[in-house]
Amino acid sequence: MIHIRQASSRTKRPLIFASVTSIGISAYALEQHTAKTPASEALPRQYDADAIASYWSKRPLSVFGRVIDILSESVPIAFRVAMDWDDALGQDEELQRRHAMDVKGALTRLGPAFVKAGQQISIRPDLVSPAVLKVLQTLCDAVEPVQNDVAMKILRDELVKDKFSDLDEIFVGGEDGLELVASASLGQVYKGKIKVGENEDQVTEVAIKVQRPDMVSRVSLDLFLLYKYAQFLDMFTSTFTKQSPYHVDLIKNFAAGSYTELDYEREAFNQIRFKDELNDRKCLCVVPAVYQRFTTARVITTEWINGVKLVDAPNHQIQALIPVGVELFLTQLLDIGAFHADPHPGNLLVTENNELCLLDFGLIAEVDEKSQHAMTAAIVHLISGDFETLVSRDAKLLGFLPDDYDTQDLQPILTKVLTEGLLNSGSNLRTRKRKLMEISNELNEIFFKYPFSVPPFFALVTRGLGLLEGIALAGDPNFDIFKASYPYARRRAMKLFGMNILRAGSGTNKSIS
Numbered sequence: 001m002i003h004i005r006q007a008s009s010r011t012k013r014p015l016i017f018a019s020v021t022s023i024g025i026s027a028y029a030l031e032q033h034t035a036k037t038p039a040s041e042a043l044p045r046q047y048d049a050d051a052i053a054s055y056w057s058k059r060p061l062s063v064f065g066r067v068i069d070i071l072s073e074s075v076p077i078a079f080r081v082a083m084d085w086d087d088a089l090g091q092d093e094e095l096q097r098r099h100a101m102d103v104k105g106a107l108t109r110l111g112p113a114f115v116k117a118g119q120q121i122s123i124r125p126d127l128v129s130p131a132v133l134k135v136l137q138t139l140c141d142a143v144e145p146v147q148n149d150v151a152m153k154i155l156r157d158e159l160v161k162d163k164f165s166d167l168d169e170i171f172v173g174g175e176d177g178l179e180l181v182a183s184a185s186l187g188q189v190y191k192g193k194i195k196v197g198e199n200e201d202q203v204t205e206v207a208i209k210v211q212r213p214d215m216v217s218r219v220s221l222d223l224f225l226l227y228k229y230a231q232f233l234d235m236f237t238s239t240f241t242k243q244s245p246y247h248v249d250l251i252k253n254f255a256a257g258s259y260t261e262l263d264y265e266r267e268a269f270n271q272i273r274f275k276d277e278l279n280d281r282k283c284l285c286v287v288p289a290v291y292q293r294f295t296t297a298r299v300i301t302t303e304w305i306n307g308v309k310l311v312d313a314p315n316h317q318i319q320a321l322i323p324v325g326v327e328l329f330l331t332q333l334l335d336i337g338a339f340h341a342d343p344h345p346g347n348l349l350v351t352e353n354n355e356l357c358l359l360d361f362g363l364i365a366e367v368d369e370k371s372q373h374a375m376t377a378a379i380v381h382l383i384s385g386d387f388e389t390l391v392s393r394d395a396k397l398l399g400f401l402p403d404d405y406d407t408q409d410l411q412p413i414l415t416k417v418l419t420e421g422l423l424n425s426g427s428n429l430r431t432r433k434r435k436l437m438e439i440s441n442e443l444n445e446i447f448f449k450y451p452f453s454v455p456p457f458f459a460l461v462t463r464g465l466g467l468l469e470g471i472a473l474a475g476d477p478n479f480d481i482f483k484a485s486y487p488y489a490r491r492r493a494m495k496l497f498g499m500n501i502l503r504a505g506s507g508t509n510k511s512i513s
Contacts, residue, residue: 042055053224080099096131104136112186115184115185146188152167171192171194186362204303230251260363264296266362268290268295271290307351307357308349311345322484325356329468331488333464341464374394375461400454
């Protein structure tokens with residue numbers, strides 16, 4: 001295959017797309033500039049799909065401009081990848097790296113929602129090649145920072161109020177004492193020092209996260225577009241399949257969590273809550289303390305933790321700590337009833353004491369008690385092979401199937417999918433891909449012929465477990481998420497349901513009642 005292309009075509013987007021992007025940005029800027037009330041004041045602080053829809057429906061230029069912006073970034077890349085498809089799927093790592101650089105640049109320019117998507121892909125070695133992973137993993141903390149004077153203005157606006165005259169009364173050394181250490185999709189992190197103790201006679205290191213400007217407006221617009229897309233999917237599936245419409249509820253749940261990430265006071269509350277909950281259960285995990293005095297809606301100040309990213313740790317450390325991470329996630333999901341839904345590589349550290357440290361509690365999902373019990377039972381039934389109870393009972397309790405649905409016809413198809421696609425596919429990535437391809441017809445039949453729906457919180461559950469599994473596979477290609485989950489799930493089921501769990505785990509196909 002011969003490709004004739006100038007070198008600059010990879011670093012410069014075509015002029016027509018650059019021009020269209022400029023039009024989109026100008027439309028957005030015009031409507032924001034002429035608005036009587038700033039977006040940060042007009043938009044709700046808590047996620048409200050109707051209020052956000054009402055706000056953006058009155059700003060068609062901004063919506064149109066954003067759609068054009070997304071298309072102008074994605075279409076050229078999709079075209080180039082399609083042209084190089086055979087080579088890109090082969091062993092040409094340099095070609096894969098160049099395409100990944102294009103994708104990384106586009107995601108960064110498109111903003112937080114797209115950076116988050118790239119972060120999720122960046123730790124899935126079963127989805128993309130090592131060359132692509134290496135490039136996308138830099139999305140976690142290498143997003144281009146805003147100018148320092150802009151960040152310092154936000155810091156002053158948020159913290160320098162009645163009690164302080166300037167930053168030097170808050171941080172040791174003032175502005176000069178703050179060191180930029182990371183830049184992420186929603187904000188950037190500085191390392192500094194504050195005085196602590198009754199007489200402020202001690203100094204401790206802290207992490208100060210400062211939100212980027214105009215985040216509420218930009219994130220809400222992307223969530224509005226995602227909501228509209230979900231409405232289209234529900235209309236399509238309701239018309240052409242037997243699925244129950246679930247995409248809108250799914251997106252609402254995801255959007256509510258994502259929107260809450262913009263409220264750093266809420267994040268501080270979450271972090272304090274999880275620190276207390278995990279300490280009460282004696283979990284082997286470090287959660288940094290929060291300094292509420294220096295925390296607002298757009299600034300959060302926490303204890304500084306020295307460590308390295310879990311994904312960058314030696315393989316033996318990853319192998320030792322991932323079971324801790326899995327149990328930690330399941331403790332949140334099945335016991336606490338709320339879980340950290342964004343455990344990407346930048347949020348999981350190995351401390352100097354070889355402990356797992358969990359950072360960034362902006363995206364938290366709640367799980368009601370009924371769902372906690374149903375998931376506990378479902379995990380045990382899945383791994384013990386009790387598919388009859390899993391399909392006829394657990395799937396209904398979790399909301400995947402209607403309560404009154406007769407599962408007799410669905411049972412053999414779903415049993416094959418669960419057995420061959422999950423339990424018997426092993427941890428080898430190539431085998432897993434091949435197994436999933438082999439059952440693709442059954443998967444299509446399930447989602448088009450039967451009234452399946454996905455519970456709203458489940459997207460965040462699979463995201464969290466998927467991120468953990470991705471990190472684990474990077475350090476241990478033989479890692480099996482199901483085997484790792486079973487010991488804790490079984491102990492938890494024993495506590496909830498008593499000795500019936502022994503029958504569920506013994507291969508007798510008895511269910512947990």
